[in-house]
Amino acid sequence: MEKKDIDWGSLGFGYVQTDKSYVSNFKDGKWDDGVLTPDHTITMSECACVLHYSQSCFEGLKAYTTEDGHIVTFRPDLNAERMMDTCKRLEMAVFPKERFIQAVVDVVKANTAWVPPYGSGATLYIRPFMFGSNSVIGVKPADEYQFRILTTPVGPYFKGGAKPIYIRVSDFDRAAPHGTGHIKAGLNYAMSLHAIVDAHQKGFDENMYLDPATRTKVEETGGANMIFIQGNKFITPKSNSILPSVTRRSLEVVAKDYLGMEVEEREVYLDELSSFDECGLCGTAAVISPVGKINDHGKDICFPSGMEEMGPKTKKLYDTLTGIQMGRIEAPEGWIKVIE
Numbered sequence: 342m343e344k345k346d347i348d349w350g351s352l353g354f355g356y357v358q359t360d361k362s363y364v365s366n367f368k369d370g371k372w373d374d375g376v377l378t379p380d381h382t383i384t385m386s387e388c389a390c391v392l393h394y395s396q397s398c399f400e401g402l403k404a405y406t407t408e409d410g411h412i413v414t415f416r417p418d419l420n421a422e423r424m425m426d427t428c429k430r431l432e433m434a435v436f437p438k439e440r441f442i443q444a445v446v447d448v449v450k451a452n453t454a455w456v457p458p459y460g461s462g463a464t465l466y467i468r469p470f471m472f473g474s475n476s477v478i479g480v481k482p483a484d485e486y487q488f489r490i491l492t493t494p495v496g497p498y499f500k501g502g503a504k505p506i507y508i509r510v511s512d513f514d515r516a517a518p519h520g521t522g523h524i525k526a527g528l529n530y531a532m533s534l535h536a537i538v539d540a541h542q543k544g545f546d547e548n549m550y551l552d553p554a555t556r557t558k559v560e561e562t563g564g565a566n567m568i569f570i571q572g573n574k575f576i577t578p579k580s581n582s583i584l585p586s587v588t589r590r591s592l593e594v595v596a597k598d599y600l601g602m603e604v605e606e607r608e609v610y611l612d613e614l615s616s617f618d619e620c621g622l623c624g625t626a627a628v629i630s631p632v633g634k635i636n637d638h639g640k641d642i643c644f645p646s647g648m649e650e651m652g653p654k655t656k657k658l659y660d661t662l663t664g665i666q667m668g669r670i671e672a673p674e675g676w677i678k679v680i681e
Contacts, residue, residue, distance in 0.1 A: 342453045345494075349461035352496030354626060361451035363444045363490040366474070367434040372488070375444060377451050381491070390473030390483035397527040398427040399470035401625045402587070404449045404492075404680065406459040407668030412680045414467065415666050417445050419587045424469065427524040432482040433471060441469065442678070448490045449680050455494050459667065462497040466626075498627035503659075505633030505648045506622075508562065510611065511536055511548035515563070515582070518554050522582030533563035547622065549635060551611060552580060559609040562622050565630065568592065569609065570619035570654045575602045578609040588623045588662070594673060595661050602654075614642045619652030629659045 358381055365375035390396045400420040405413055421441035428435045445467060449456065457463035469490045473483025513536040516522025521529055536548050549567070552558040559578045561567055566586040569576040575596035577589055596602040614620075620632040633648035634641045646652030651659065664670035665677075 344456075344458060345454050347457075347494065349457045349463045349494070350496070352457070352463050352494055354466075354495045354498055355493075356491075357455075357493045359452045359455045359492045359494070361448060362492070363448040365436070365440075365444070365488045367486040367488070368484075372434070372436065372440070375440070375488075377447060383487070383489075385474055386476045388476035388478055390475065390477035394473070394477065394480060395526075395528040395531070396431055396433055396473035396483055397471065398424060398431060398433065398525055399468060399527060400424050400525060402445070402467045402469075403625060403666075404456050404465040404467060405666055405668075406456055408459055409668055410459070411668065412449065412453060412456050413666075413668070414445060414449065414678045414680060416587055416591065416676050417442050417678055418675070419590070420445075420469065423525060423585060423587070424471070427526055428471065430521060430524045431526060433473065434486045436471065436488045444488075444490055445469070446678070446680050448492055452492045453681065455492065457494055463494055466493050466495045468492070495626075498630075503627065503629070503631055503651055505631040505646070505651065506546035507544070507634055507636065507648070508547040508549050508622075508632055509540055509543070509545040509636040510638065511540070511550050513548065513550070514553040515548075515550035515560060516553070518552075518582065520582065522560070522580075523584060525584060530564070537563050545636065552582070557610055557612070559611060559614070565622035565624040565627075567609075567632075568621045568623055568629070568655075568658075569614075569617040570652060571617050573602050574605055575654075575658075576605045576607065576609060576617070579606045580608070586623060588625060588628060591662060591676070592623055592629075592658055595658055595665070598673070599661050599670075600654075600657055611637070617644060619646045619655045620644050621651075621655050628663055629655055631655055 361377040421438040475485035566589040622630040631651040634643045
């Protein structure tokens with residue numbers, strides 16, 4: 342299929358309507374067969390459960406054009422499993438793993454003209470999401486759900502390279518102990534909006550949240566897991582309230598198996614941050630956002646890697662993982678799903 346006439350290099354990280362979306366509905370205890378549709382609008386009752394009780398969840402992954410010209414996506418099985426876990430926690434209908442993966446394949450195939458070419462720096466972002474769709478006035482789970490996947494071409498998250506960001510220790514709590522911090526529910530992100538607006542107004546790029554019980558341990562930011570480098574160690578915070586990032590779990594394998602680093606997933610304390618060499622945020626959109634310094638209530642914790650460029654170990658991690666995604670480096674078995 343001929344590519345769309347787009348200046349791929351000028352794309353930002355925003356929504357561009359593509360040709361088809363995928364839609365499947367759950368009713369009377371079962372999912373229908375699902376369809377690809379050119380209709381990108383949603384019509385629902387004013388009493389739909391999602392509008393009142395926030396029964397919604399989403400995922401995010403990308404399709405890439407590899408160096409040899411194939412269109413692939415990266416570890417969609419983990420996104421499928423994470424959405425299943427989220428749905429169970431929110432008492433939503435579970436969309437089966439194999440159907441999720443096939444729906445991703447189908448919707449990308451239907452939008453191949455929108456998959457940016459190799460070397461453009463752009464990718465096709467894939468957003469599966471689900472919500473309670475029938476009328477619910479009492480506080481209870483919905484009986485009907487809609488699962489959808491939209492796609493949109495996006496440019497590189499950082500134009501001109503990833504410059505280290507400046508984040509702060511937040512006074513807000515991201516998630517309660519035994520709450521919903523470990524799932525990808527829309528309500529978690531709604532709760533973070535005030536905190537991120539406040540951070541931006543005060544000159545910070547993001548919030549770093551601490552554990553709400555003791556406020557001594559690092560958890561994650563509003564939309565990404567955190568990573569730390571100490572010598573040859575790759576360290577990530579461990580907590581039951583942290584979202585299991587596909588990117589972070591992949592970086593752990595890259596660090597150990599490709600770069601020979603020692604991987605530690607453990608509790609990370611606020612008072613030990615000054616002992617780390619490098620710091621970053623990891624997620625689907627940017628892969629890794631380097632952190633140059635963290636403000637703890639007026640006191641800056643500065644990392645030796647500095648505010649000018651990504652630290653050397655972080656850069657190796659970034660280059661290796663993106664090399665795997667783009668087909669320049671051989672991937673572990675099962676990581677790459679070839680679409681065409």
